[in-house]
Amino acid sequence: MLNDELGVIEGSIALAGYAHHVVPDWRVDPDFRVFGAIASETDHLPFGEVRDRWSQDGLAKADTEIEAISDAYRPKVREACTNLIARFGSGKPAGLHRVTLYRPVGPKELELIAASGWSGFPPRLPGQPIFYPVTNEAYAVQIARDWNVKESGAGFVTRFQIDADFLGRYKVQQVGAAIHKEYWIPAEDLDEFNQHLLGKIEVTAEFR
Numbered sequence: 001m002l003n004d005e006l007g008v009i010e011g012s013i014a015l016a017g018y019a020h021h022v023v024p025d026w027r028v029d030p031d032f033r034v035f036g037a038i039a040s041e042t043d044h045l046p047f048g049e050v051r052d053r054w055s056q057d058g059l060a061k062a063d064t065e066i067e068a069i070s071d072a073y074r075p076k077v078r079e080a081c082t083n084l085i086a087r088f089g090s091g092k093p094a095g096l097h098r099v100t101l102y103r104p105v106g107p108k109e110l111e112l113i114a115a116s117g118w119s120g121f122p123p124r125l126p127g128q129p130i131f132y133p134v135t136n137e138a139y140a141v142q143i144a145r146d147w148n149v150k151e152s153g154a155g156f157v158t159r160f161q162i163d164a165d166f167l168g169r170y171k172v173q174q175v176g177a178a179i180h181k182e183y184w185i186p187a188e189d190l191d192e193f194n195q196h197l198l199g200k201i202e203v204t205a206e207f208r
Contacts, residue, residue, distance in 0.1 A: 001081055008070040008077050010047055012038035015084075021097070022088070031080040031087070038073055042066070097164040098198050101133040101183070102140035106152035110203070113158065118201045120194035124187035131185040131193065133160075135172060137204065139179045145207040157205040166196040 001011040016039040019026035026032035045062050046054050054062065103121070105113070112122035124131060134140050140157045148155030170183050185193050 001077060007066075008074050009038055009042050009045070009066060011035075011081075012073070012077060013042070013047070031083045034073070034076050034080040038069070038077070042069060098161040099164045099167050100159060100161050101135060101167075102137050102204075103133045103158045103160070104140045104142075104144035104148055105156050105158055106148045107154045107156070108152065110156050110158075113201055120197065121190060121201075123190060129187050131187060131190050132182050133185065135181040135183070136179055139181065141205055141207075142179075144205065149207050153208065155207040156203050158201050159204045160201040161198045162193070163196040163198060166193075 001008060006014075012035040016026070016032065016035040019029070019032040019036060023029045023032055026036050045066055046059065051059060109122060113120070116122070121131065134143070137157060137159070144155030144157050167183070170185060172181050173184055174181050
């Protein structure tokens with residue numbers, strides 16, 4: 001919202017939804033109550049796919065109201081956003097909904113993960129357009145034991161957690177039996193993917 005890539009109202013609705021994961025009571029929090037007030041005041045207005053079901057006249061009236069509310073609240077929202085960055089920007093709130101994923105890796109990738117402070121996965125190499133985390137440890141063990149060991153002499157299973165809301169933009173892909181489920185993350189999204197990790201990456205199994 002600070003760079004106007006997301007509207008004042010839509011951004012406030014999204015942040016209001018996170019409030020109860022981050023602060024004990026948003027109603028008395030000086031920043032989150034700004035977002036909560038906007039979300040409550042605008043719950044009758046159309047955003048996203050809902051707009052497809054509104055008439056042109058209805059949308060015109062709604063957009064006039066959206067613009068007026070956005071202009072009225074923009075200074076307060078910018079101030080609240082700046083405050084949140086100052087309060088939480090150096091860390092990642094522990095209360096976010098999270099998903100546990102796994103990734104089998106060889107020794108070279110593991111070295112790069114360790115070099116990051118166990119906080120992110122390294123960029124993909126040329127010819128590797130997709131990053132493949134998997135949904136369960138059994139599948140990760142299969143790959144680390146049966147493929148990474150043959151390819152590089154050792155295989156490791158890493159486990160990590162990620163913000164569920166961010167992960168929700170990608171679909172689970174089943175590529176074989178019931179356990180063979182993974183996510184296909186485009187290489188260009190990996191930096192953003194790393195920014196949404198919650199906590200450190202850890203090694204749960206090793207094969208040689």
